[in-house]
Amino acid sequence: MxxxxxxxxxxxxxxxxxxxxxxxxxxxxxxxxxAENLSNEKVLVVFEDNFAKHLHNESQLMMIFQYDLGQYLxxxxxxxxxxxxxxxxxxxxxxDKSNYDIVITxxxxxxxxxxxxxxxxxxxxxxxxxxxVNTKAPLKPFIIxxxxxxxxxxxxxxxxxxxxxxxxxxxxYYDVSTGIGMNIPNYAYVAGRDSAIAVRQSLVSLLSQLKxxxxxx
Numbered sequence: 512m513x514x515x516x517x518x519x520x521x522x523x524x525x526x527x528x529x530x531x532x533x534x535x536x537x538x539x540x541x542x543x544x545x546a547e548n549l550s551n552e553k554v555l556v557v558f559e560d561n562f563a564k565h566l567h568n569e570s571q572l573m574m575i576f577q578y579d580l581g582q583y584l585x586x587x588x589x590x591x592x593x594x595x596x597x598x599x600x601x602x603x604x605x606x607d608k609s610n611y612d613i614v615i616t617x618x619x620x621x622x623x624x625x626x627x628x629x630x631x632x633x634x635x636x637x638x639x640x641x642x643x644v645n646t647k648a649p650l651k652p653f654i655i656x657x658x659x660x661x662x663x664x665x666x667x668x669x670x671x672x673x674x675x676x677x678x679x680x681x682x683x684y685y686d687v688s689t690g691i692g693m694n695i696p697n698y699a700y701v702a703g704r705d706s707a708i709a710v711r712q713s714l715v716s717l718l719s720q721l722k723x724x725x726x727x728x
Contacts, residue, residue, distance in 0.1 A: 543594035552612040571626040591714040659712030661705040
């Protein structure tokens, strides 16, 4: 009871002081099952200028949990495509696209990772990613969307989820003006794992749609 009361006092003090601290959310790298035979089609992934710089913030009380989402997606998208295509390059909007069979421009449609009431609970992360795909004639440009969330959909995914590390140091917050300090549980690491699974689901869906669309042309 004393611990609970002290925690309430600390949180109220932080609210009165009006200070916030930012905790980065480390999203672990996930794996993608490689295709038996990689396609020889050359793929170029074109990221918009600010895509890799996108940051996503989720707040609870005086904590801001920050996802370096743009940078994470930049690597994850390439990794997913590398699992099926022998050549996957990254380029800007001004890159020469003439030597590529497939040009993909990703766009983040939506990302949500609400902080749960208790930091030990899973984060109900959801994400939607869109690909604008340009290929050589006669196929016209098309758009596909992939959705992913924190729910485990398969035995393979469960193994991947269990393999992702959630260990990490507690975040210590100390307010100089009040002399109050507290340890924040390593929620950021748990949240990062849930969000990584959501991203993976979205990219697996996009890859499946892409291959199906190209196969049917």
